[in-house]
Amino acid sequence: MNSEGYRGSIPFEPLRLTYEEQERCQELTLQLLDRILRSYDERNAISHGSPRHHSNLDSARWKRHKTQANASLYSERGHGVQRDLQLPGDNWESPAVLLAVGTIQGSLEDVMLGLVTQTFGEMRVRAASIASHDVSGATLAKLSGPVEEDPFQNLSVQWMVGEQGWPLNMIVRPRDFVNLVASGVITRANGDRIGYDLVQPAPLPQCSPLPKPMTRGKLMYGALYRDNRDGTVDVYIQLYVETMGHILDTIVMNAMWIASLGFWEAPRLAQEKKLQWCILNRMKNPNSRRHRSTWADIPRCDICQEKVRKHSRGRHQLPGPTHSCAMCAMVLCSRCRVKRSFKVLTGAKKGPPTRSVHVVVCPSCLDFAHDLSAVDIAWQQHQQRLVQSETDSAASSRLTWGLLEDVETPSWMPGRQLSMSEYSFSYSDKGDAGSVYSAP
Numbered sequence: 001m002n003s004e005g006y007r008g009s010i011p012f013e014p015l016r017l018t019y020e021e022q023e024r025c026q027e028l029t030l031q032l033l034d035r036i037l038r039s040y041d042e043r044n045a046i047s048h049g050s051p052r053h054h055s056n057l058d059s060a061r062w063k064r065h066k067t068q069a070n071a072s073l074y075s076e077r078g079h080g081v082q083r084d085l086q087l088p089g090d091n092w093e094s095p096a097v098l099l100a101v102g103t104i105q106g107s108l109e110d111v112m113l114g115l116v117t118q119t120f121g122e123m124r125v126r127a128a129s130i131a132s133h134d135v136s137g138a139t140l141a142k143l144s145g146p147v148e149e150d151p152f153q154n155l156s157v158q159w160m161v162g163e164q165g166w167p168l169n170m171i172v173r174p175r176d177f178v179n180l181v182a183s184g185v186i187t188r189a190n191g192d193r194i195g196y197d198l199v200q201p202a203p204l205p206q207c208s209p210l211p212k213p214m215t216r217g218k219l220m221y222g223a224l225y226r227d228n229r230d231g232t233v234d235v236y237i238q239l240y241v242e243t244m245g246h247i248l249d250t251i252v253m254n255a256m257w258i259a260s261l262g263f264w265e266a267p268r269l270a271q272e273k274k275l276q277w278c279i280l281n282r283m284k285n286p287n288s289r290r291h292r293s294t295w296a297d298i299p300r301c302d303i304c305q306e307k308v309r310k311h312s313r314g315r316h317q318l319p320g321p322t323h324s325c326a327m328c329a330m331v332l333c334s335r336c337r338v339k340r341s342f343k344v345l346t347g348a349k350k351g352p353p354t355r356s357v358h359v360v361v362c363p364s365c366l367d368f369a370h371d372l373s374a375v376d377i378a379w380q381q382h383q384q385r386l387v388q389s390e391t392d393s394a395a396s397s398r399l400t401w402g403l404l405e406d407v408e409t410p411s412w413m414p415g416r417q418l419s420m421s422e423y424s425f426s427y428s429d430k431g432d433a434g435s436v437y438s439a440p
Helices: 019-046 108-115 120-131 250-280 363-370 374-389
Strands: 062-068 071-076 095-105 136-144 154-162 175-187 193-201 220-227 232-242 338-345 354-361 418-420 424-427 435-438
Touching: 019 136, 019 154, 019 175, 019 193, 019 220, 019 232, 062 250, 071 250, 095 250, 108 175, 108 193, 108 220, 108 250, 108 374, 120 136, 120 154, 120 250, 120 338, 120 354, 232 250, 250 338, 250 354, 250 363, 250 374, 338 363, 354 363
Parallel strands: none
Antiparallel strands: 062 071, 071 095, 095 232, 136 154, 154 175, 175 193, 193 220, 220 232, 338 354, 418 424, 424 435
């Protein structure tokens, strides 16, 4: 099993992307980002630049299916009408456009930390954390990774396999996807900071469809997260679904609604990553003080001084892991402890690829972890992966891979290559001034 948690053999020859193929991947990414930004600005232009309330979009264009306090799901009207959406990849027979919009309480940095995955192992943890669902696959190529000015930057090719559990596996074929995945943060000409999360089919002939019963699926979406500067993030997610001519019935829309709401779990995922980072790196609140006298035969809670019950103690009558802070080792009673859990890769060759880790922490350390900078955590995680790459031959530890050796890598700076103002965009895959497009 490799470091990303994949247990089988990858059914493709190792990728060796040429300069031209890397450029094409960058071009497709910029085109999708441009497409989603145009649509986002078109919605906001109706309400004079401010995001329109998620439950009240243009009903002539969008049909609302689901709504709650902070999110709504729509489908674009006119589905079934023959039209060319100019989607990447061939054989899009009857695509439907869905739109998930709303707001997330939290910072843009926390949203990005929670949702961005730099390795497929992180993708598996994200899927398990959001939907208790396992996905298999691997990262086939890494074209670009974090940089200090944008530690959330990623551009990679991923292969993903989704299999249904019983009884759906009796009637639904397993599907695999070869996707071009990109993420990062850009700053627009008007000062808006927007995070992006893009997934689309990767047009690579080296990764041709696998034999039956496997079916090559299509997955495409563009998610934007705009910092509202008031402790909230505006969310705009455009999804493209291949319906094969079928109607988007209630069952399909319910499934898409549940999947879309996973993006709103970003703040929780960010806090879990921060807490896990603190525990793994032995970080603690410097203001926490454990009173060593409480490690006597009858230990007491370091917060309220209540005796810790005998059945709550571990070996040698000392408080067990359920009654001591995982960060500072402070003794905690049942009333003062805070329970938390997060998913990790098991590293096992058999059984579930992820498992839940349950810990208790003191309120002080929990606040300390909560207040850590998401940007700093993301950059330090990247630095650790670089250190690991010096001793680990696994591809997922290296900065880039899957590229043709001795070939120059085209620069990847989305914030400069896609120059954005409020109503117009200038695009060039070379980084020079290109054609100017006016938003509709």
